[in-house]
Amino acid sequence: xxxxxxxxxxxxxxxxxxxxxxxxxxxxxxxxxxxxxxxxxxxxxxxxxxxxxxxxxxxxxxxxxxxxxxxxxxxxxxxxxxxxxxxxxxxxxxxxxxxxxxxxxxxxxxxxxxxxxxxxxxxxxxxxxxxxxxxxxxxxxxxxxxxxxxxxxxxxxxxxxxxxxxxxxxxxxxxxxxxxxxxxxxxxxxxxxxxxxxxxxxxxxxxxxxxxxxxxxxxxxxxxxxxxxxxxxxxxxxxxxxxxxxxxxxxxxxxxxxxxxxxxxxxxxxxxxxxxxxxxxxxxxxxxxxxxxxxxxxxxxxxxxxxxxxxxxxxxxxxxxxxxxxxxxxxxxxxxxxxxxxxxxxxxxxxxxxxxxxxxxxxxxxxxxxxxxxxxxxxxxxxxxxxxxxxxxxxxxxxxxxxxxxxxxxxxxxxxxxxxxxxxxxxxxxxxxxxxxxxxxxxxxxxxxxxxxxxxxxxxxxxxxxxxxxxxxxxxxxxxxxxxxxxxxxxxxxxxxxxxxxxxxxxxxxxxxxxxxxxxxxxxxxxxxxxxxxxxxxxxxxxxxxxxxxxxxxxxxxxxxxxxxxxxxxxxxxxxxxxxxxxxxxxxxxxxxxxxxxxxxxxxxxxxxxxxxxxxxxxxxxxxxxxxxxxxxxxxxxxxxxxxxxxxxxxxxxxxxxxxxxxxxxxxxxxxxxxxxxxxxxxxxxxxxxxxxxxxxxxxxxxxxxxxxxxxxxxxxxxxxxxxxxxxxx
Amino acid sequence: xxxxxxxxxxxxxxxxxxxxxxxxxxxxxxxxxxxxxxxxxxxxxxxxxxxxxxxxxxxxxxxxxxxxxxxxxxxxxxxxxxxxxxxxxxxxxxxxxxxxxxxxxxxxxxxxxxxxxxxxxxxxxxxxxxxxxxxxxxxx
Numbered sequence: 001x002x003x004x005x006x007x008x009x010x011x012x013x014x015x016x017x018x019x020x021x022x023x024x025x026x027x028x029x030x031x032x033x034x035x036x037x038x039x040x041x042x043x044x045x046x047x048x049x050x051x052x053x054x055x056x057x058x059x060x061x062x063x064x065x066x067x068x069x070x071x072x073x074x075x076x077x078x079x080x081x082x083x084x085x086x087x088x089x090x091x092x093x094x095x096x097x098x099x100x101x102x103x104x105x106x107x108x109x110x111x112x113x114x115x116x117x118x119x120x121x122x123x124x125x126x127x128x129x130x131x132x133x134x135x136x137x138x139x140x141x142x143x144x145x146x147x148x149x150x151x152x153x154x155x156x157x158x159x160x161x162x163x164x165x166x167x168x169x170x171x172x173x174x175x176x177x178x179x180x181x182x183x184x185x186x187x188x189x190x191x192x193x194x195x196x197x198x199x200x201x202x203x204x205x206x207x208x209x210x211x212x213x214x215x216x217x218x219x220x221x222x223x224x225x226x227x228x229x230x231x232x233x234x235x236x237x238x239x240x241x242x243x244x245x246x247x248x249x250x251x252x253x254x255x256x257x258x259x260x261x262x263x264x265x266x267x268x269x270x271x272x273x274x275x276x277x278x279x280x281x282x283x284x285x286x287x288x289x290x291x292x293x294x295x296x297x298x299x300x301x302x303x304x305x306x307x308x309x310x311x312x313x314x315x316x317x318x319x320x321x322x323x324x325x326x327x328x329x330x331x332x333x334x335x336x337x338x339x340x341x342x343x344x345x346x347x348x349x350x351x352x353x354x355x356x357x358x359x360x361x362x363x364x365x366x367x368x369x370x371x372x373x374x375x376x377x378x379x380x381x382x383x384x385x386x387x388x389x390x391x392x393x394x395x396x397x398x399x400x401x402x403x404x405x406x407x408x409x410x411x412x413x414x415x416x417x418x419x420x421x422x423x424x425x426x427x428x429x430x431x432x433x434x435x436x437x438x439x440x441x442x443x444x445x446x447x448x449x450x451x452x453x454x455x456x457x458x459x460x461x462x463x464x465x466x467x468x469x470x471x472x473x474x475x476x477x478x479x480x481x482x483x484x485x486x487x488x489x490x491x492x493x494x495x496x497x498x499x500x501x502x503x504x505x506x507x508x509x510x511x512x513x514x515x516x517x518x519x520x521x522x523x524x525x526x527x528x529x530x531x532x533x534x535x536x537x538x539x540x541x542x543x544x545x546x547x548x549x550x551x552x553x554x555x556x557x558x559x560x561x562x563x564x565x566x567x568x569x570x571x572x573x574x575x576x577x578x579x580x581x582x583x584x585x586x587x588x589x590x591x592x593x594x595x596x597x598x599x600x601x602x603x604x605x606x607x608x609x610x611x612x613x614x615x616x617x618x619x620x621x622x623x624x625x626x627x628x629x630x631x632x633x634x635x636x637x638x639x640x641x642x643x644x645x646x647x648x649x650x651x652x653x654x655x656x657x658x659x660x661x662x663x664x665x666x667x668x669x670x671x672x673x674x675x676x677x678x679x680x681x682x683x684x685x686x687x688x689x690x691x692x693x694x695x696x697x698x699x700x701x702x703x704x705x706x707x708x709x710x711x712x713x714x715x716x717x718x719x720x721x722x723x724x725x726x727x728x729x730x
Numbered sequence: 731x732x733x734x735x736x737x738x739x740x741x742x743x744x745x746x747x748x749x750x751x752x753x754x755x756x757x758x759x760x761x762x763x764x765x766x767x768x769x770x771x772x773x774x775x776x777x778x779x780x781x782x783x784x785x786x787x788x789x790x791x792x793x794x795x796x797x798x799x800x801x802x803x804x805x806x807x808x809x810x811x812x813x814x815x816x817x818x819x820x821x822x823x824x825x826x827x828x829x830x831x832x833x834x835x836x837x838x839x840x841x842x843x844x845x846x847x848x849x850x851x852x853x854x855x856x857x858x859x860x861x862x863x864x865x866x867x868x869x870x
Binding site for chain 2: 541543545668670671672673674675676677678679709711712
């Protein structure tokens, strides 16, 4: 994709969003960044609608954009009739000509660095792994198509809808440039706010602190959503303050839209609607005003919840699975996933300040000057400072659920504003701090104080941005063997192939369906089937046999009675009479609690497929078979793997009179041989589930077994690149 | 149902399996002690081996300190259907996992195969004790 198409995709998207925002805000607010952000909310909703209709085509987007663009010039869309009220605080903070020039030079320099990085091929981990892979998928499908194999598809995708609009014309880099537009809009809005409330120097200082921050820079030039959320949050704050002062009724729907859009951009913006509704009600004491905000927020939030409900039966997916139980994400996975992000690899929360400002142990740094952030508390003496710190709390409330540095980006502008207000009390100090920040945020300086592997902008790839060099070389250099692997997939598999991988890949660069083990409960099962064929500990070699006096039974129930960390699983459950298995009858009613959706796997005669609780064991879990008639039995045999030593089971029987009674208090446990041919059976099982290829990296567990035993697996290596091997299931 | 639940032989046996006796031709103690069983002077086991591409013979064994002190290093001679296919020297006490490919021509596919594991030295006393066996059989 050439630079012209990339720029067109991004500029067209921003222009259409701005036009929509101009129409909505009318004369109530004439500032570009706010108009762009409000319009982006509406455009996002429009694209959502087009996705629902299956009308995702470049020509449709072009027609919609061309039709909407004139709105910017329609009546009532003119400049602000509420000019910013510059409460000049006796000129104490008036920007000197020197300060203006210094700020302009610094910001312009970084603007250029960011622009060229955003235009360069998109290589961010999450952007290439899922943000843009879904965007590309929706474009290929011309709309929404249920994605149940990747939990990230359940996150709200408000910004991805804008990415899709740009992607249709300029592909990956156009999408990244749309996020870059938010990166530009954010400090601009901050400065406007500072000027409005009589702190122009503080506003300029804060805008620079945020814009130059290494984590903000790398996030904002990538197809991520954190900077977009920060921009939406600050624009919402800005409109709330504007409405508080001037009370133009036209702002209320825009406030609602932005509050809802915060949720749509990223779940961590969930408190924005409550904040906006509460703010408006507290100020006006009119239910009607609050209702307008709420009613405007709902259309931005509800579609994502409804989509999730329809696709994965959980409106808040991939979280809260204990309340919205579903077959797509297990409670255990959610627990492990969220537990990790509470501390990453730190050992104490006291390490967070250093990690996020200097050492980069939490995937990027804000910059060392943010060690001064506690100064922000001194701004409590000003009303404007109190408002900002309240907003910082609202948008930072989730931080301890994921302490990654970029999760501080949404509250960062509010903190920076208050820091700026305090710093501006001392002449020239804001400028000095910004100068130091500019030096410390320079791409070649950052590695001097961060640990190796820090996430930040590394250079100015202007030749790559302008596509003067081979894009493929840049991608292989920056995305490593993951990119090489997806290109191999693209070259060596047919168009509708499905590939299974244990490790995440930059899926945005392949049109094939890639199933990553950890990204859904179904994928986890696939991984377990493969490992169960060769890995000690999960081979189906454990036998638990309940013996009881022969009797007629209408059903049996295996009940788990212990608590612990293990997950209970059953590969096969057999009912036996006189040493002969009672033939399974399609009329049998099989149930399980929890995770009833896969109980059929325990009755399918496959030693590899299994039913699993999906959550740590607790008393009361059960598997039940109702025969719908009486069957003679004297034994129940469970075949499973030995990785569940904490389980304690008892067997109950349903008598002909409909009463349950204890048949055996505990099973006899023994080992049994793993059947021969498990590897081939595993490959066949994956094939039966629509998988045609396996991708393995040489440093992954078991990779050597696949390579050495291709004949036993029934697979054939069809490609190898940079330590990644692609196998076809034969 | 596959394994020995119905009294049929499989390709591998754990000594704590209820049907372990079915696999033992001789040279083993009459009873398992939990998951293991003493092998005596010339243990012989039988397995039903289905058609398979490549097979390995595997054993999980232990040479207890006390008996090993008496015998010193031990060489095991492994024979399949009367033909020697491997010799293994064990030169220290403790757990051993043996796993090695079996010549395909010695195997009888879809039939019962007999494996003899003969130690060159065994500990003396009232009972002649060779080593402790946990599991043995054919695997891929």
